[in-house]
Amino acid sequence: MSRKTFYLQIFIFFFLFLTILVSSVFGIVNPPDFPSCVNPQGSVVTSYSTGTHGVPGVATAYQGSDTVYKVSNENLSQCLCTENNEGIQTNWWKVSSLTSQEIESLKTQGWIFIPDGSAWGLDSSAYLAKNSNYSCRGRGGIGGGEVLGLAATGNIKTIYALFSLGFLSLTIGYLLRQKQT
Amino acid sequence: MMSAKLFTYFGAVCLISALFLLWQRSNPKRLMFSSFFPSKVETLSLKDSQPTRLIIRNSNIDLPIIPAKVKGQNWETTTQGVSWLINSSLPGEEGNSVIYGHNWENLLGNLISVKPGYQIEIAYKDGSKKIFTVDSTAIVSPKNISVLKQSKDKKITLYTCIGLFDEKRFVVVAKIDKKLAN
Numbered sequence: 194m195s196r197k198t199f200y201l202q203i204f205i206f207f208f209l210f211l212t213i214l215v216s217s218v219f220g221i222v223n224p225p226d227f228p229s230c231v232n233p234q235g236s237v238v239t240s241y242s243t244g245t246h247g248v249p250g251v252a253t254a255y256q257g258s259d260t261v262y263k264v265s266n267e268n269l270s271q272c273l274c275t276e277n278n279e280g281i282q283t284n285w286w287k288v289s290s291l292t293s294q295e296i297e298s299l300k301t302q303g304w305i306f307i308p309d310g311s312a313w314g315l316d317s318s319a320y321l322a323k324n325s326n327y328s329c330r331g332r333g334g335i336g337g338g339e340v341l342g343l344a345a346t347g348n349i350k351t352i353y354a355l356f357s358l359g360f361l362s363l364t365i366g367y368l369l370r371q372k373q374t
Numbered sequence: 375m376m377s378a379k380l381f382t383y384f385g386a387v388c389l390i391s392a393l394f395l396l397w398q399r400s401n402p403k404r405l406m407f408s409s410f411f412p413s414k415v416e417t418l419s420l421k422d423s424q425p426t427r428l429i430i431r432n433s434n435i436d437l438p439i440i441p442a443k444v445k446g447q448n449w450e451t452t453t454q455g456v457s458w459l460i461n462s463s464l465p466g467e468e469g470n471s472v473i474y475g476h477n478w479e480n481l482l483g484n485l486i487s488v489k490p491g492y493q494i495e496i497a498y499k500d501g502s503k504k505i506f507t508v509d510s511t512a513i514v515s516p517k518n519i520s521v522l523k524q525s526k527d528k529k530i531t532l533y534t535c536i537g538l539f540d541e542k543r544f545v546v547v548a549k550i551d552k553k554l555a556n
Contacts (some may be wrong), residue, residue: 226517226518226520227518227520228517228518228520228521228523229512229514229521229545230510230512231509231510231511231512231514231521231531232470232520232521232522232523232525232531232546232547233462234520261548268386274510277490278489280510280512284479315493316446325512327510327511327512327513328489328490328510328511329490329509329510329513330491330507330508330509331401331490348490349399350395351395352395352399355388355389355392355395356388356392357393358388358390359385359386359387359389359391359392361385361387362381362382362384362385362388363381363382363385363386363389364385364507365381366378366380366381366385367377367378367382368383369377369378369381370378370382373378
């Protein structure tokens with residue numbers, strides 16, 4: 194191993210170490226857990242079976258049903274089911290006790306800062322909102338949003354293919370090395 | 375020299391990945407939800423009412439149902455069909471009945487094709503059958519145990535693994551179709 198490569202590896206190691214250290218010490222707040230809209234929990238705050246509804250951070254207005262659940266004193270879940278069977282879950286987190294640095298950090302994780310919840314029918318307090326998608330049964334009959342899933346990882350064919358490819362590559366690597374020496 | 379190294383590294387990565395997948399395939403914690411300890415739900419005598427088969431015609435799924443338990447953090451799994459958590463309610467009875475299985479091609483690999491509105495049939499030991507209609511589907515973290523919590527309606531929650539190295543759970547929630555139940 195050349196000296197240059199050695200120093201490069203040391204540099205990468207320290208960079209990763211510092212990144213993990215800094216992110217674990219500064220500005221990291223763990224968001225609360227929110228129940229999924231597929232099995233909503235908590236008490237119903239408001240519920241509309243039809244109507245036009247908005248979603249924070251999205252300019253589009255959606256037609257469909259909308260139910261808001263109070264998960265705790267600080268948190269609410271909004272389950273919107275559009276007429277096209279597309280579900281949007283919005284998790285609302287009251288963040289009056291968080292510092293601006295913590296809020297900025299959470300914004301990088303996809304949370305949207307809402308300075309005044311009253312504009313959304315909530316308490317007049319600052320909230321962070323985060324959207325996620327699910328599929329639901331609206332008025333659109335069968336169907337719904339596509340699920341982007343990766344192929345099954347436990348497939349035995351994939352495992353055999355990886356073993357074969359691994360052994361083949363190692364053999365070629367060994368033979369090339371023998372040829373060169 | 376460079377190409378020899380490249381082949382060696384690539385081969386090593388393939389072998390390590392294969393070994394990891396092999397370990398993961400037989401890992402009893404693979405299908406678990408973290409920190410979920412089901413409370414015992416009162417079910418009727420399982421003698422005749424035990425669910426025996428899960429059928430989703432639209433997704434070409436037709437599998438035997440095997441009763442399973444959670445022991446500590448180990449979730450009993452089967453390679454012969456899907457597992458029905460006996461600590462959850464009986465499918466068709468009041469509450470949330472939890473059914474899960476591997477995402478292998480011959481098991482629930484095709485579950486991700488299930489959409490709201492699809493029908494799920496559950497056959498029972500006594501020859502009866504109940505129909506459920508898919509209400510919602512979602513991808514959740516294994517930490518999100520809310521999907522397994524009991525409810526006051528009659529529903530089944532069916533799930534399998536999804537995502538990079540099976541880090542997520544694909545959940546299908548179906549409610550009993552009163553019109554089609556017999």
